[in-house]
Structures are given as structure tokens and as C-alpha cells.
Amino acid sequence: MIRKPRGNGAGGRGQASIQDVAEEANVSIATVSRVLNNPAVVSPATAEKVREVIKRLGYVPNPFAQGLITRASRVLCFALPDIHGEFYSELIRGADAEAHRLGYHLLVSSEARSAPDATWPDQSAGLALGLVDGLAIMITEPGAMSLLDSVDEDLPVVLIDVELSRPGRDCVLVDNATGAAEATRHLLAGTAGDRVYFVGGAKENFDTRARSEAFLATLRGAGVSVRPDQTAFGRYEVEWGREWYMGWLSSATALQAKGPIGVLAGNDEIALGVLQAAEDAGVPVPGMLRVVGFDDTRLASIVRPKLSSVRVPLAEVGGAAIRALAARIEDPEKQPAVTRLQTALVVRESSRAPGE
Amino acid sequence: MIRKPRGNGAGGRGQASIQDVAEEANVSIATVSRVLNNPAVVSPATAEKVREVIKRLGYVPNPFAQGLITRASRVLCFALPDIHGEFYSELIRGADAEAHRLGYHLLVSSEARSAPDATWPDQSAGLALGLVDGLAIMITEPGAMSLLDSVDEDLPVVLIDVELSRPGRDCVLVDNATGAAEATRHLLAGTAGDRVYFVGGAKENFDTRARSEAFLATLRGAGVSVRPDQTAFGRYEVEWGREWYMGWLSSATALQAKGPIGVLAGNDEIALGVLQAAEDAGVPVPGMLRVVGFDDTRLASIVRPKLSSVRVPLAEVGGAAIRALAARIEDPEKQPAVTRLQTALVVRESSRAPGE
DNA sequence: TTCGATCATGAAAAGGCTTTCATTGACTCC
DNA sequence: GGAGTCAATGAAAGCCTTTTCATGATCGAA
The missing domain is CATH 3.40.50.2300 (Response regulator)
Incomplete structure (x- = not known):
């Protein structure tokens, strides 16, 4: 490693050191340090003089030296x-x-x-x-x-x-549980329990886990016996939302005629994907598909139709x-x-x- | 400042210091340092021994001390x-x-x-x-x-x-200029020069400045004598896009019948605001309003209708x-x-x- | 055998700061 | 006037590393 050059009587990078300040102000380095860290113990006159020199020399304490001793870097x-x-x-x-x-x-x-x-x-x-x-x-x-x-x-x-x-x-x-439960109840009001879905991110993901469990608990609490296909796990991506909904469309044809389904997405991006796929397929929202996102990122209010979402104070x-x-x-x-x-x-x- | 306690023979935070390693390995601290920074000059046997001790003690060099001397922190x-x-x-x-x-x-x-x-x-x-x-x-x-x-x-x-x-x-x-010019020419193909607008962020903003200037230059290059109201400056926000378009709708009534106008927005958010206001007002896009955003953030491809945008490789x-x-x-x-x-x-x- | 080289290693300085401990005056109080 | 306080300051140790310089040891060659 090449050590950077040292200016005349100055620290690296041409910075003045505490030494320079001390000499210029005719005090010891201890006093300079005190002016900075514990001004109460130094006489006002001295402090003033030191401060003037500090300002004039543009002295800034070296954080490495400080860290070495205080063990803190902020x-x-x-x-x-x-x-x-x-x-x-x-x-x-x-x-x-x-x-x-x-x-x-x-x-x-x-x-x-x-x-x-x-x-x-x-x-x-x-x-x-x-x-x-x-x-x-x-x-x-x-x-x-x-x-x-x-x-x-x-x-x-x-x-x-x-x-x-x-x-x-x-x-x-x-x-997560409270919001997920609230969203689930919201979907349940107006949509039958067997027509409500959770589409999450990765199964191992803590958030997805908490959200899906609250979803299931709420459904079961409402007396619904949940089918396995009512929860799905993928990735926190728009594309996964699209995939899922297209898959649903092509598989669950029997259910399509019966009015709207409800989807609680694991995050806003997934919800957006569902929304996009619905639009592409000409499915009216919220007429035939009710979607709730999660996180309430700015996306939710920017997109049209505006996305319902569980607000997380990120x-x-x-x-x-x-x-x-x-x-x-x-x-x-x-x-x-x-x-x-x-x-x-x-x-x-x-x-x-x-x-x- | 309270100095953190020091474990037995260890540096702050219980970390082993180079001293500890040196003692444990029966070498000088210089040798330990060399093993880490310049292994070529130390004998393989010594190096091996030192490395073993380093691993065993979990020694990590103190970045403050390193920084103090190398003047680098990475x-x-x-x-x-x-x-x-x-x-x-x-x-x-x-x-x-x-x-x-x-x-x-x-x-x-x-x-x-x-x-x-x-x-x-x-x-x-x-x-x-x-x-x-x-x-x-x-x-x-x-x-x-x-x-x-x-x-x-x-x-x-x-x-x-x-x-x-x-x-x-x-x-x-x-x-910015190339993309802005390209977007402007794109709007000009299909929309009259006096019906094309630039809606930017703050006037002082460097990007907005460059983008608006390229917009103007392209228009003038095409023989258009640009009216002052064809450029507008505000903020990089969705809301400003809405404001601007609603303002346009209520002021330029005469122009509304003549077919689509073109808008080059200073960024995607402004473009989205314009799009939203158009949707709220029932104005068809791109039938009566052609919009191009700037930056090509993910918003542009998420939103419907999908937003044209000048791609900036952020x-x-x-x-x-x-x-x-x-x-x-x-x-x-x-x-x-x-x-x-x-x-x-x-x-x-x-x-x-x-x-x- | 002896003399330079070469190699491996150690001692010690330096880097800039905080903090403890000691020192110096100036005061107060009897 | 002397003892005891107190406030202000300085000297110096210590934080942990890198790097220079010096020292021995080893080795090949004369």
C-alpha cells in the first residue's frame, strides 16, 4: 500500500492535524481535543482561540484515529x-x-x-x-x-x-397477520370463501408465510374448508402474478361463470401482475376479479384501477x-x-x- | 466517551488483536501483518502457522488502525x-x-x-x-x-x-439530448408541431433543462415556431403531471377538437400523472393524447396503457x-x-x- | 573458509486522537 | 501567612496497524 503524501505539517490529504492546531494556537493537543469533546473544562478565552484556529485551518478530526480509540464511527x-x-x-x-x-x-x-x-x-x-x-x-x-x-x-x-x-x-x-386478516375479511364480504385465493412470494419467505397463515386462519375461522389450490407460492414479481392468473383462467373454467373471485397477493407487484393479466384477458376488475395487494407501495395508487393494498409502513x-x-x-x-x-x-x- | 471494555488479551469488542495472534503464533506482529498483506515474503511454514492462529482466534484486522496508516477504508x-x-x-x-x-x-x-x-x-x-x-x-x-x-x-x-x-x-x-430529440421526432410524426408539449420538472434541474432544450431544438429544427406555453416546468411528481393536464384541458379548449396532442414528460412520474388525469377525464390514450415519459423506470411497463419512455440506463x-x-x-x-x-x-x- | 547475497524475521517508529494523571497558579479561609 | 481548593492546562500513555530498517541465518561461490 502506498501511503499518501503528507503536506507541510499536515495530515494525509493535506488535512491539518490536531498537532497543527495545537501549535498554531499555542496550546497542547489535549486542550484542542477538549475544546472539541468537552468544552466545559476549558477556559472561554482559550476555547475561543482554539476554535478560531480550527476554523482557519479547516481542521477536521481524523475519524480513523478517533475510531481507534473510541471504537465508534457513527x-x-x-x-x-x-x-x-x-x-x-x-x-x-x-x-x-x-x-x-x-x-x-x-x-x-x-x-x-x-x-x-x-x-x-x-x-x-x-x-x-x-x-x-x-x-x-x-x-x-x-x-x-x-x-x-x-x-x-x-x-x-x-x-x-x-x-x-x-x-x-x-x-x-x-x-402482517392483522392486515392480512383484515384484507381476507374484506374479500370474504362479497365473495364466497371457496373463491378467495392467496398468491404469495416464495414459500420460505417470512412475510409470505405470515400473510398466508393469517389468510388461511381467517378463512377457516369463517367456516371455510380451504382447498389446497387456494394458496399459491412463487416469487415477489409482476410476472408471477400474471402467470398465476393465466393459469387460473385456463384451469378453473368451471368457476369463471359464477361471478368475481378474490385474490390477496403477497405483495403489490404480484397483485399488479394479476391485474395486468386480467386486463389482457378482458376480465373486468373488480367486477369479475377483486384484487388486494400487500405493502401499499406507491405503485398501488399510481396504477389504474387503483390497487387496494395492505399498508405496511415501510x-x-x-x-x-x-x-x-x-x-x-x-x-x-x-x-x-x-x-x-x-x-x-x-x-x-x-x-x-x-x-x- | 466510554471506552468499551477489553476482553482478556483481546481488542475492543472482544476481538483478538494482531498482538494476540503474534503471541499465540510465536512471531512478531510484523510477521502477522505480512502474512496478511504480503504473504510472498514470509516462509510457507510460518505463514501456515500464523494463518491457523488467525482462524482459530477469529482475528480480523481493525479497520480504524488500518485506515489510520493506509488512509483508506474501502x-x-x-x-x-x-x-x-x-x-x-x-x-x-x-x-x-x-x-x-x-x-x-x-x-x-x-x-x-x-x-x-x-x-x-x-x-x-x-x-x-x-x-x-x-x-x-x-x-x-x-x-x-x-x-x-x-x-x-x-x-x-x-x-x-x-x-x-x-x-x-x-x-x-x-x-439526455439524443433521447429527448428522438422522442420529440416520434411525437412529431403524427402530431402537428404546435400541438406538442414538454412538461418538465424544476426549471433549474439539469436534466429537465437538457431535455427541454433538446425538445425545443428539435421542434425548431422541424420549422415549428414554438409558443411559450408548449413548455412547462414544475416538479418531478405524479401530481404535477395531473395538474398540468387538467390545466391544459380547461384552457386550451379550442385545440381539443383537432385530434391528439403529444406530451413529452420530464420523467415517468409526470407522464403517469398526465395519463391519470386523461383517464379521469375520459380522454382516450393514445387516441387524443400521446404521452412519452423519461427514464423508463419500471413504472413505465407496469402501468396500463404501457408508457412509452426514453430509456436511461440508471x-x-x-x-x-x-x-x-x-x-x-x-x-x-x-x-x-x-x-x-x-x-x-x-x-x-x-x-x-x-x-x- | 570466508565473503557477499539473499531470505526470513523482529524491533520500533509513525499515524492522529482521547484520556488519565500530574502540575501549576490563583484563591479562599482561618 | 500558610494550608487547602479549585480551575486550567500539559505530558504522556495507549489504541492497532503498516512499514522501514536492522539483524541473523543460510547459502553459493570464490
């Missing part, structure tokens, strides 16, 4: 399984805003997948775990759970969206995770907290009941 | 004016992927706005400029240009999407910026390079010419 790692589309975008936005508010920086990583081969953080390619003060990690499937084993015991960690809160860990959870999830992480860093001994965020059905055009 | 700052919606989401995704590929970490910031008051990096709240190896910054309007003045001379910087490449700086540019813009930044860090003396990415019209349903 950088937080926000690890997601992916960063694609409105969903993750909102999450990041919320996290960024909150981090900013709390005076932290955000290191974003899309590494939180089940690692195909290697154990996780042992490469430079992994998370910069030595550099960050904490880790907020979203884990969406059991396979990625093992990532946690490889992170240092003492690193503050907040788990996002993991089905079960892990004992002893801070957690931010989304109450930005708040991100924000809450950062807030919980900051709290844990502040007090590493505090009781682990579980933050649970509510969901609620937003009814728009795509799912209005017949005659509504 | 963290790059990616600064955007905002992180909202598909546009920035794609940018981040491309940047993240490329950073990952090159072995860097990405610090994302949404700070690249015209700072309301303070000068920029002098707070903890600003960019962690002392910590990062380089800065990729997207500047979308002249007001934010001053941010650059406050960043250190010697910090590698790549500018994204700034209208003029700054002399002596690496730059990633989008060739993920590649992010990736190219990171690549350029890495190259500059690698060789700080190299000639500044300007990467220019092409745009191209993607025609979908929303803008088909009459009879097409």
Missing part, C-alpha cells in the same frame, strides 16, 4: 437481501432519514441473502463489520438466518422482519430499526425491545365488492 | 439529492452492485441538495468525508454546485449528471460512477474521464401515432 450498516423496487427504496429512505436525524451515517448493503458458499463476513467483500457501530439486518427467509451466527457477539444488532423475535435481540416486526420500519439500533448502542445493557408496526387495509378500486 | 460515499422512488433506487442498486464487485462498501447519503443554511461537511451530520476513500455525487441543480467547494481538494470525486463536465473532474453524464449510471471513482482512487494522477451514457426511446402504447 456509521451504521443497513443490510438488506436486495435493493430493488419501491419496497426496499422506502425502507432505505426511512432508515437514511432517521440515521441522519440521529447523527449517524448509513452503510447500505444488499448482502443479507443466504450466502451461496462462503461464511459471511470473513472477506473484504462482506459487511464492513469492523467499521460500523451497529448492524440493522433484514432477514426474509430461514436460510439467511445463519448469517447471524457469524456476526460478532458484541456488535449491536437489530433484526428486521424476522418472524420470531430472537431472544435477547432487538427486533422490528411488521404485524419507511417507518427502516426508521424504527435505526432508532432501535441507536438505542442499543447508547446502552448496550438495556432490555432487548421488540418494535411491532401495524398494518391496515387500504381499500381502493381493485377490490370493491359487487354493488359497493 | 468505503465510498454515494451522495444523492434524495432517495425516493424507482429512479434513485435503480441508481443505488447499480452502484451497490459495482461497489461490491470492486470490493468497496457503499455509504449512501441523501445530502446532495442545496444546503439551506450551513456549509456542508463541517457537521457530524454531513458526509463522513474523512472516512471515505471517495465521493460519487449526483448534482441535479446549480444551487447544489457549491457543495463541491467545501469538499477537500484531494478527495477523489466523481460527478454524476452534472450538465457540464467540470474541468479536471471525472464525470458520468447521461445523453443502474449503469450508478455503476459507472463507482467504476470511475475506483479508477481515480487507483490512480489519482490519471486524466479525468467523462463517461457518457446513451438514451433511447422505447415506444409502447401510450404514444402510438394515429393509424400506427
Whole structure:
């Protein structure tokens, strides 16, 4: 490694060091440090003089040196399984805003997948775990759970969206069940129980699991004996929604005449796919097909017909995770907290009941 | 600041230090360091032994200490004016992927706005400029240009999407003009020149400026004497598109009978707003209104009717910026390079010419 | 055998900062 | 006037690594 050159009496990159400030102000480096970190103990006159020099020299403390001693960088790692589309975008936005508010920086990583081969953080390619003060990690499937084993015991960690809160860990959870149940009841009002479907993402996905289970529970609670084909699992993609609906159209011909079916999608993209396929097939929405999405991303209100969706406060999830992480860093001994965020059905055009 | 406790013979957070490894392996810390950074100069036997101890102790070099001496962190700052919606989401995704590929970490910031008051990096709240190896910054309007003045001379910087490449700086540019001209010609084929409009974002916005100028130039090149009301400036929002079209409907009644008008929107969201307002007003698209968006975000192909749009390779813009930044860090003396990415019209349903 | 080379390794400096501990005056109180 | 306080400051240790320079050892060649 080539060390960068050093200007005259200045740190790397031409930056002034605490030394330079001290000399220029005729004080010791200890005093300069105190002016910055504990101004109360230095005399006003000295402080003023030091501040003037700091400003004049454009001195900024070297974060590496600071980190070496304080073991803090004010950088937080926000690890997601992916960063694609409105969903993750909102999450990041919320996290960024909150981090900013709390005076932290955000290191974003899309590494939180089940690692195909290697154990996780042992490469430079992994998370910069030595550099960050904490880790907020979203884990969406059991396979990625093992990532946690490889992170240092003492690193503050907040788990996002993991089905079960892990004992002893801070957690931010989304109450998928309530929203899913509400949406299911909404579909049930106006559509027979045997004509209501759940079309989710991957079966292992925690969210899909929670949502489908609430769907099933609600149906059964209403006395419906659910057929296996009433739930389907695929991917969180528009294309999968299209596939599913086209498949339904071609297979369930007998059911088609009997009026509208209801679909609760695992997320908005799947719902949109269903909507698209319906439009392509000339099926009227919500006349013959009532659709409810999940997450209530911006897509839901942009698309026509407007998509009913279960609102998940994505930005708040991100924000809450950062807030919980900051709290844990502040007090590493505090009781682990579980933050649970509510969901609620937003009814728009795509799912209005017949005659509504 | 409270220093975190130190385990027995271990660094902060219970991490083993290079000392511990050295002792355990009966070598000096220099040798341990060499095993990691320059294995060629240490004997195979020693190297093997050291590696075993490193693994056994789970030793990971302390990035602060490393940074203090190498002045490098392998963290790059990616600064955007905002992180909202598909546009920035794609940018981040491309940047993240490329950073990952090159072995860097990405610090994302949404700070690249015209700072309301303070000068920029002098707070903890600003960019962690002392910590990062380089800065990729997207500047979308002249007001934010001053941010650059406050960043250190010697910090590698790549500018994204700034209208003029700054002399002596690496730059990633989008060739807005070509795509905008192409879209304009597309609208002109089938719609009279005085019935074609540009509806952009903020007037100062570099992209909007480039796009509107190409629009005007193409119109004038075709012999059209453009009326002032043929260009309008607002915000990059769905709502602004709605507003504009509703305004047009109520003001330009005389023109309404004469067949379709053409609208080139400053981005996809504005185009969507126009589309929505048209649908609400019962105006057929593309029969009476031909719309072309800009950026070709996923929205464009999700929405119905499918939106024609000028494709901007957003993920590649992010990736190219990171690549350029890495190259500059690698060789700080190299000639500044300007990467220019092409745009191209993607025609979908929303803008088909009459009879097409 | 002895002299340079070459190779493997260690000692120690340097990097910039925070913090403890000690020192120096200036005051207060008897 | 001397003892005891207190406020302001400085000296120096320590955080963990990389890298330079020096030291021995080994080896081939003279």
C-alpha cells in the first residue's frame, strides 16, 4: 500500500492535524481535543482561540484515529437481501432519514441473502463489520438466518422482519397477520370463501408465510374448508402474478361463470401482475376479479384501477430499526425491545365488492 | 466517551488483536501483518502457522488502525439529492452492485441538495468525508454546485449528471439530448408541431433543462415556431403531471377538437400523472393524447396503457460512477474521464401515432 | 573458509486522537 | 501567612496497524 503524501505539517490529504492546531494556537493537543469533546473544562478565552484556529485551518478530526480509540464511527450498516423496487427504496429512505436525524451515517448493503458458499463476513467483500457501530439486518427467509451466527457477539444488532423475535435481540416486526386478516375479511364480504385465493412470494419467505397463515386462519375461522389450490407460492414479481392468473383462467373454467373471485397477493407487484393479466384477458376488475395487494407501495395508487393494498409502513420500519439500533448502542445493557408496526387495509378500486 | 471494555488479551469488542495472534503464533506482529498483506515474503511454514492462529482466534484486522496508516477504508460515499422512488433506487442498486464487485462498501447519503443554511461537511451530520476513500455525487441543480467547494481538494470525486463536465473532474453524464430529440421526432410524426408539449420538472434541474432544450431544438429544427406555453416546468411528481393536464384541458379548449396532442414528460412520474388525469377525464390514450415519459423506470411497463419512455440506463449510471471513482482512487494522477451514457426511446402504447 | 547475497524475521517508529494523571497558579479561609 | 481548593492546562500513555530498517541465518561461490 502506498501511503499518501503528507503536506507541510499536515495530515494525509493535506488535512491539518490536531498537532497543527495545537501549535498554531499555542496550546497542547489535549486542550484542542477538549475544546472539541468537552468544552466545559476549558477556559472561554482559550476555547475561543482554539476554535478560531480550527476554523482557519479547516481542521477536521481524523475519524480513523478517533475510531481507534473510541471504537465508534457513527456509521451504521443497513443490510438488506436486495435493493430493488419501491419496497426496499422506502425502507432505505426511512432508515437514511432517521440515521441522519440521529447523527449517524448509513452503510447500505444488499448482502443479507443466504450466502451461496462462503461464511459471511470473513472477506473484504462482506459487511464492513469492523467499521460500523451497529448492524440493522433484514432477514426474509430461514436460510439467511445463519448469517447471524457469524456476526460478532458484541456488535449491536437489530433484526428486521424476522418472524420470531430472537431472544435477547432487538427486533422490528411488521404485524402482517392483522392486515392480512383484515384484507381476507374484506374479500370474504362479497365473495364466497371457496373463491378467495392467496398468491404469495416464495414459500420460505417470512412475510409470505405470515400473510398466508393469517389468510388461511381467517378463512377457516369463517367456516371455510380451504382447498389446497387456494394458496399459491412463487416469487415477489409482476410476472408471477400474471402467470398465476393465466393459469387460473385456463384451469378453473368451471368457476369463471359464477361471478368475481378474490385474490390477496403477497405483495403489490404480484397483485399488479394479476391485474395486468386480467386486463389482457378482458376480465373486468373488480367486477369479475377483486384484487388486494400487500405493502401499499406507491405503485398501488399510481396504477389504474387503483390497487387496494395492505399498508405496511415501510419507511417507518427502516426508521424504527435505526432508532432501535441507536438505542442499543447508547446502552448496550438495556432490555432487548421488540418494535411491532401495524398494518391496515387500504381499500381502493381493485377490490370493491359487487354493488359497493 | 466510554471506552468499551477489553476482553482478556483481546481488542475492543472482544476481538483478538494482531498482538494476540503474534503471541499465540510465536512471531512478531510484523510477521502477522505480512502474512496478511504480503504473504510472498514470509516462509510457507510460518505463514501456515500464523494463518491457523488467525482462524482459530477469529482475528480480523481493525479497520480504524488500518485506515489510520493506509488512509483508506474501502468505503465510498454515494451522495444523492434524495432517495425516493424507482429512479434513485435503480441508481443505488447499480452502484451497490459495482461497489461490491470492486470490493468497496457503499455509504449512501441523501445530502446532495442545496444546503439551506450551513456549509456542508463541517457537521457530524454531513458526509463522513474523512472516512471515505471517495465521493460519487449526483448534482441535479446549480444551487447544489457549491457543495463541491467545501469538499477537500484531494478527495477523489466523481460527478454524476452534472450538465457540464467540470474541468479536471471525472464525470458520468447521461445523453439526455439524443433521447429527448428522438422522442420529440416520434411525437412529431403524427402530431402537428404546435400541438406538442414538454412538461418538465424544476426549471433549474439539469436534466429537465437538457431535455427541454433538446425538445425545443428539435421542434425548431422541424420549422415549428414554438409558443411559450408548449413548455412547462414544475416538479418531478405524479401530481404535477395531473395538474398540468387538467390545466391544459380547461384552457386550451379550442385545440381539443383537432385530434391528439403529444406530451413529452420530464420523467415517468409526470407522464403517469398526465395519463391519470386523461383517464379521469375520459380522454382516450393514445387516441387524443400521446404521452412519452423519461427514464423508463419500471413504472413505465407496469402501468396500463404501457408508457412509452426514453430509456436511461440508471443502474449503469450508478455503476459507472463507482467504476470511475475506483479508477481515480487507483490512480489519482490519471486524466479525468467523462463517461457518457446513451438514451433511447422505447415506444409502447401510450404514444402510438394515429393509424400506427 | 570466508565473503557477499539473499531470505526470513523482529524491533520500533509513525499515524492522529482521547484520556488519565500530574502540575501549576490563583484563591479562599482561618 | 500558610494550608487547602479549585480551575486550567500539559505530558504522556495507549489504541492497532503498516512499514522501514536492522539483524541473523543460510547459502553459493570464490
